[in-house]
Amino acid sequence: MSLFAEVWEAVKAVATGLETVHKRVRQPPATEFYPYKKPEIPPVSVQFLALIQNEDGSDRCVACLQCERVCPSQVITIERKRNPEGKGFVLERFDLDFVNCMYCANCVEACPVSAIVTVGAFEHAVYDVNLLKADKAYLDHLGREAKIWYSPKFGVEMRTPEGKIVKAPPEMQPGGLAELLKEAEGGEGA
Amino acid sequence: MRGPTTITPVPGRTDEMILNMGPQHPATHGVLKVVLGLDGERITRAVPHIGFLHRNHEKIEEARTYIQIITYTDRMDYVSGLQNELPFILAVEDLLGVEVPKRAQYIRVIFFELYRIASHLVWLGTGMLDLGAITPFLYTFRDREKILEIAEKTAGARMLPNYFTFGGVRRDVHPEFFKDVAAFLDFFESRLPDYRALVLDSPVFQARAVGVGVLPKERAIARGASGPVLRASGVAYDVRKAEPYDAYPELEFEVPTRPEGDVYARFWVRFREMEESVKIIRQALEKVPKTGPYKGKVPPRIKPKPGARYRAVEISRGHLGAYVVSDGSEYPLRIKHRSPSFANLQLIPDLFVGARFADAIAILSSLDPVFGEVDR
Numbered sequence: 001m002s003l004f005a006e007v008w009e010a011v012k013a014v015a016t017g018l019e020t021v022h023k024r025v026r027q028p029p030a031t032e033f034y035p036y037k038k039p040e041i042p043p044v045s046v047q048f049l050a051l052i053q054n055e056d057g058s059d060r061c062v063a064c065l066q067c068e069r070v071c072p073s074q075v076i077t078i079e080r081k082r083n084p085e086g087k088g089f090v091l092e093r094f095d096l097d098f099v100n101c102m103y104c105a106n107c108v109e110a111c112p113v114s115a116i117v118t119v120g121a122f123e124h125a126v127y128d129v130n131l132l133k134a135d136k137a138y139l140d141h142l143g144r145e146a147k148i149w150y151s152p153k154f155g156v157e158m159r160t161p162e163g164k165i166v167k168a169p170p171e172m173q174p175g176g177l178a179e180l181l182k183e184a185e186g187g188e189g190a
Numbered sequence: 191m192r193g194p195t196t197i198t199p200v201p202g203r204t205d206e207m208i209l210n211m212g213p214q215h216p217a218t219h220g221v222l223k224v225v226l227g228l229d230g231e232r233i234t235r236a237v238p239h240i241g242f243l244h245r246n247h248e249k250i251e252e253a254r255t256y257i258q259i260i261t262y263t264d265r266m267d268y269v270s271g272l273q274n275e276l277p278f279i280l281a282v283e284d285l286l287g288v289e290v291p292k293r294a295q296y297i298r299v300i301f302f303e304l305y306r307i308a309s310h311l312v313w314l315g316t317g318m319l320d321l322g323a324i325t326p327f328l329y330t331f332r333d334r335e336k337i338l339e340i341a342e343k344t345a346g347a348r349m350l351p352n353y354f355t356f357g358g359v360r361r362d363v364h365p366e367f368f369k370d371v372a373a374f375l376d377f378f379e380s381r382l383p384d385y386r387a388l389v390l391d392s393p394v395f396q397a398r399a400v401g402v403g404v405l406p407k408e409r410a411i412a413r414g415a416s417g418p419v420l421r422a423s424g425v426a427y428d429v430r431k432a433e434p435y436d437a438y439p440e441l442e443f444e445v446p447t448r449p450e451g452d453v454y455a456r457f458w459v460r461f462r463e464m465e466e467s468v469k470i471i472r473q474a475l476e477k478v479p480k481t482g483p484y485k486g487k488v489p490p491r492i493k494p495k496p497g498a499r500y501r502a503v504e505i506s507r508g509h510l511g512a513y514v515v516s517d518g519s520e521y522p523l524r525i526k527h528r529s530p531s532f533a534n535l536q537l538i539p540d541l542f543v544g545a546r547f548a549d550a551i552a553i554l555s556s557l558d559p560v561f562g563e564v565d566r
Contacts (some may be wrong), residue, residue, distance in 0.1 A: 009393045009394065010394060011395045013391070013392050013393040014394070016387055016391070016392065017325070017388055017392060017394075019380050019387075020384050020387045021325055023328075024384070025386075030332040030335065037553045041216070042342055042343045042364070044343070044345075044346045044361065044364075045343075045346050045347065046346050046347050051549075052534070070255075070257060071260065072254055072258035072259075072262065073259075101348075102261055103347065104260075104261040104352045105351075105352065106257065106258065106345060106352070107358060113232055118346065125261070144316060152360075152361060165239075170365065171365055171366075172365075173364075173365070174344065174361045174362045174363065174364055175361070175362025175363070175484070176364075176365040177365040177367075177481060178480075178481040179364070180365055181480065181481060182531065
């Protein structure tokens, strides 16, 4: 190939590239303007963990130690004592070290009473690493702040403005498809 | 045969320059150090150094219960995170004798192929970045973002979801999952011609890639290469065909191969694989039961029978295997991961010697190593 032909090939290649890029130039930006526009985090997404309390302010957690046992990085520390009135145990201490947490949500899967859940709060950059070593008060606080959360036992739950805990509609539930399809069929039948 | 562990200057030879490439070199995609002997532009000797990212996976996993180990397997090849869970899970399922429901198998296949596309998109973007083209990088990462968003909605995380589990998957899919995937496939197929025009069909790229870093078939087999590297040398070996797992026997797809074995062939094979993945997901979307169980019956405490099992899957980089030895307790006796990038990286001395220095970057990005998996 002569030098002229080679140069012509290269110019054509660059022109093809520019043409391809030019087709897409007018598209809206793919990025989000983060601090001004917050992304929507799906409830199943493991951003942070929280402890949920019942509507009357009592702990859902029954201190069964399942989450402590299943944690691969062993960041959960629970201390419990016998319930003075009635059966079971009550929590004395529930520490979760978010620094070493792997965010696998095995604890959420293991929880039999949906006490530890995944919440959508994600802005947790802090200047002091010790602030990420959460105790029960902080985890309860995260749970009270949460509007929507997920746990395998009860699915996605929401907190209404009045403070009531309700189940989210099937459009937001994992596995809500079966219910939606049934509803659609029922609607057609009627 | 043990090769030299480092390069020392030959006494009396002044025309050879010794150069350290890495471990902080941006084109090594992580922490690889290659000591190169250079005669002008030509590479005369090359010794790779690995192990900068060694985290002792296999030993840590001996001290974890089976359900905890899945979290660790994710962290091997972090670019195609979800795919790494499967060989270990398949091996333990065999030991447990667990039946996986059809629906779970198809959901696994859909996720598996979605992550293959995501991983190949990262490779395409960074590989072209190494060759000096910035535009494909911006395009591929935008497309990959869509896959990760779909995965986050169902699996709960973007890169290391810990979603597969013994007997199926951890939770049912989001109600919009199948719709989202179908919409993504339509979008992605409209983008593929762009990538083809920018990369494969571009004479500028071809001038850099054709005939560079030729890997003969025999050499690739001898070094234990797998995945797109092996298939680009003309061997049609794919674990999905050779030892099918999950729902792959019911799906039709081609195994793209190319006889040349150069950098262009490796790019071409990976590119075709993305198209095949789209085909596989489309079939799986048609065949998957929309409702039904997503997890089989699994005992509450995972205690496999004593014995050993080796299972392999075809991840984005090749043949990933897991060898699990159980002694009947809650903890495995031994786990060995066979990782494809590690074997593919053994080709560095073969491919680098005789090539130009600038071509070494192109060869390395065509091997597509991920160091989380090389060092484990």
